[in-house]
Amino acid sequence: MNKIKVAIIGASGYAGLELVRLLARHPGCELVALTSLEYPGRSFDQVFPALAGIVRLPFSDSGPEEIAAQAEVVFTAVPHQAAMGMIPGFLERGCKVVDLSADFRFPEANLYEKWYQAHTAPELLAETVYGLPELHREEVRKTRLVGNPGCYPTCVILGLAPLAKAGLLQPDSVIADCKSGVSGAGRQALLGITFCEVNDGFRAYKVLEHRHTPEMEQELSALAGTRVKVTFTPHLVPMSRGILGTLYAGLTESRSEEELRGLYYRFYEGHPFVRLHPPGRLPDTRDVRGANFCDLALRVDPETRRVIVLSVIDNLNKGAAGQAIQNFNLMVGFPETMGLEVVPFVP
Numbered sequence: 001m002n003k004i005k006v007a008i009i010g011a012s013g014y015a016g017l018e019l020v021r022l023l024a025r026h027p028g029c030e031l032v033a034l035t036s037l038e039y040p041g042r043s044f045d046q047v048f049p050a051l052a053g054i055v056r057l058p059f060s061d062s063g064p065e066e067i068a069a070q071a072e073v074v075f076t077a078v079p080h081q082a083a084m085g086m087i088p089g090f091l092e093r094g095c096k097v098v099d100l101s102a103d104f105r106f107p108e109a110n111l112y113e114k115w116y117q118a119h120t121a122p123e124l125l126a127e128t129v130y131g132l133p134e135l136h137r138e139e140v141r142k143t144r145l146v147g148n149p150g151c152y153p154t155c156v157i158l159g160l161a162p163l164a165k166a167g168l169l170q171p172d173s174v175i176a177d178c179k180s181g182v183s184g185a186g187r188q189a190l191l192g193i194t195f196c197e198v199n200d201g202f203r204a205y206k207v208l209e210h211r212h213t214p215e216m217e218q219e220l221s222a223l224a225g226t227r228v229k230v231t232f233t234p235h236l237v238p239m240s241r242g243i244l245g246t247l248y249a250g251l252t253e254s255r256s257e258e259e260l261r262g263l264y265y266r267f268y269e270g271h272p273f274v275r276l277h278p279p280g281r282l283p284d285t286r287d288v289r290g291a292n293f294c295d296l297a298l299r300v301d302p303e304t305r306r307v308i309v310l311s312v313i314d315n316l317n318k319g320a321a322g323q324a325i326q327n328f329n330l331m332v333g334f335p336e337t338m339g340l341e342v343v344p345f346v347p
Helices: 014-023 064-070 082-092 109-115 122-127 133-142 151-165 213-224 257-267 317-332
Strands: 004-009 029-035 073-076 096-099 145-147 174-180 230-236 243-250 274-276 294-301 306-313
Touching: 004 014, 004 064, 004 317, 014 029, 014 317, 029 064, 064 082, 073 082, 073 317, 082 096, 082 122, 096 317, 109 122, 109 213, 133 151, 133 317, 145 317, 151 174, 151 213, 151 230, 151 243, 151 257, 151 294, 151 306, 151 317, 213 230, 257 274, 257 294, 306 317
Parallel strands: 004 029, 004 073, 073 096, 096 145, 174 230, 274 294
Antiparallel strands: 174 243, 243 306, 294 306
């Protein structure tokens, strides 16, 4: 097998670190460049001893031209706005790109600019594919630029997609009540995510103003064929990894729990990373730690005609790096699961 030469821009953040951890053992990948503005010149395993003897590459602060001369595929794990500044240069030099920021998740610049800032590469948006393989697998295979979804949207969209596609989702009834581990805030030093600020606490944040909301609405609306509104409340939980989404929605028609479970089984047939729990078992974030799975369960209240879907992912894996590698595999023609056969951490 010819290995694909890969570079990771922003390899010292949590998502970048997870990319390195997974790609270091990917049989079709050769890591050729890891960049970091914080640690240029230092070896990766010096900064992250967990990978001692596994990844010895030095961090660099090389620009797009130098990186593109080494790599065939580039993962950009950098903040919003920084990504759009460098990605056109990678594409011009023939690289394929998986972007983990929000810069290429929307097909229209005005929606991005409403929630973020001015877009400096709007000409690329029309060709970008929203990288949720369970919805856009064939488009991902053909593109050179993937906008990797956010962690919360991955959890919510996968939880509700079968209902939206079947026309069973009341479009103004969706409530997404989600809890995330602290790594979702990134590795930067911020007072609000230090140990003393989060330990023994549990709080909501960015109520009705979180930037992941339009991603959820964009994908669910496309599936439903009508505008779906999502009331989204994120919460911070004192754990490192994981997201639990408790998703509430009204049904347009009465359906039994058994009927909806059948709908979900059919929708996710052939999708290796979505697991539907049997009756009586509810998902736990511990059951997906370190792996690329999304675990789902559902309950139906026949009196109110309301469905409750439980959805869990590892925010750094299926919510970031694992999904990015899933997209990478599709883009270069590898089996979708290659390098992602990691089983969850137990216990």
